[in-house]
Amino acid sequence: MNILLVDDEKKFVVMLAKRLELRGFQVSFVNTGMDAVQLVKTGEKFDIAVLDVKMPGIGGIELRRELHRRDPDMKFIFLTGHGSDNDYSIGAGEATQYLPKPIKIDVFVETLLKVAGND
């Protein structure tokens, strides 16, 4: 499974990517929305994009629309510092899944498998 991580916290994505790789996922990561768009433009295919909601420049919500436009098959998971499941900053129907930071790795892997399996 090919996964794209987008978060402006550099060390955080590195660690998260390493942990996912250890669990058998194929992971790419970038720190801005622009880089994510650039990466998708090169033609690389991702099954799931994991996006931080709050980022400088292009935020997670906007980035999701952009990526979805370029690859309608792509699934999305949002990460946010707002620690609750019904965060009002997420528009209804916009997010496929939503996880509060800090995340639990088991829950995260479970969510990835669930989102991918929804195909």
Added chain:
Amino acid sequence: VIADNGTQVAYAGPFNLKGKDYSSQPWFLECRQHKACVSETFSGYRDVPHIVVAVRSVRPDGRFFVLRMTLDTERLIQALSSYNTGEHTDIFLTNRQGLMQTPSRFYQGAAHQLTIPLPAYSDRTKALVSNDPDGQPIVIGYAFINTKIVPTSFVLMVVKQKQGMMKVWLDLRSKINWFLFTSSLIIVLVIFLTASFMVSKMFDADREKAKTMVAAEQNGQLASIGQLAAGVAHEINNPLALINETAGYIKDLFTIKKQYGDDPELIEHINSIIETVERCGIITRQLLGFSRHFDVQIQGIHLKNMVFDVLNFYKKEAEYRDIAIHTDIPDEIPLIKTDRGKLQQILLNLVNNAFHALDNGGLLDVRANLDDGGKRVCLAIRDDGCGISEASLSKVFEPFFTTKKEGKGTGLGLSITYGLVKKLYGEIAVQSQLGKGTTFTVTLPIQAERDFSG
């Protein structure tokens, strides 16, 4: 009928007196001399007090006869007492020598003699002021009674005690005084009760208003604390996530790669890091939960009613200070889907600010109109008060900025208002000219949409 020798010749009545000789009776003797006679009260043969009226008639042969009629004195007494003369008044008949002819209540002395002096003769009804035997002033009305044929010896006297006459008047006067006193007492009582009722009503209303203002301010302050808490939690969650993933990665190395698995102490330390992060996560979640109490609760709101509700709080102050309040909120503005408490507080804060800026006799103008093709509503609150200088204007929404005297303003009112408007996905703007007045314009979506700014 009595013949000229004094013998009764005919009789009609209850007593059989035929043949009696009246030749020596004073009234008979008087009748012989004069044409007629009205006697005084006397007890005749029957020993019953009565009055005799006798008329002499001369026959063509020169002899005469007398027609005599007897009147029971009791009837006369009844007739007199039937006059309702009042308790200090006496009415009676006397003769010209002062001998009582009918009984008197007050002025009857020994041997039926009148105890007050008899007034001098007058052929007309007269009145005079005199004194009774006890020296009390009295008013006497009297008439010497004459018939057309002969004078009688009767005198009708009405005697009124002056004191008694006054008593009726005094009684009336004291009654009126009592009535006036009682009614003024009742009026004073009613005024007092009404006034104290109104005063307590006003007092209650003022206290209610103060309470609402304090609650609104507190709510505003709590809302800003909530926003602060949410911001703090959000900022802490990111570094926590980094610690979490780093420690997790180290743990992964131990558990998945196996090459470090021989050191149980290291694993223990790493577990303690992860547990601590989890604890921090719980704390930040609680902080966010706290801020969520002040989250938006959407409901349909009738803007016109709400503006009137808010202005109602200031109605009395406006009256005191002679401030005119104009409102123009068109009826075509639909129900606004937004948070009632927050919108109310925005209005309260802005109207409150306007009232602080306004001089006595000023004007507050609140008007609304639809904007953005009916998707948004524009609410303008304008005062013609002191205005804000250009230097201050850019800072009015900043926290802790105030132009009010020290201790008067927290400097949070407008910044809280700004935060609230933002929460409702609206915009707030200010225009002002020093000395001319200030206008705050709040633009709100009719349907409070959720934005995605994270």
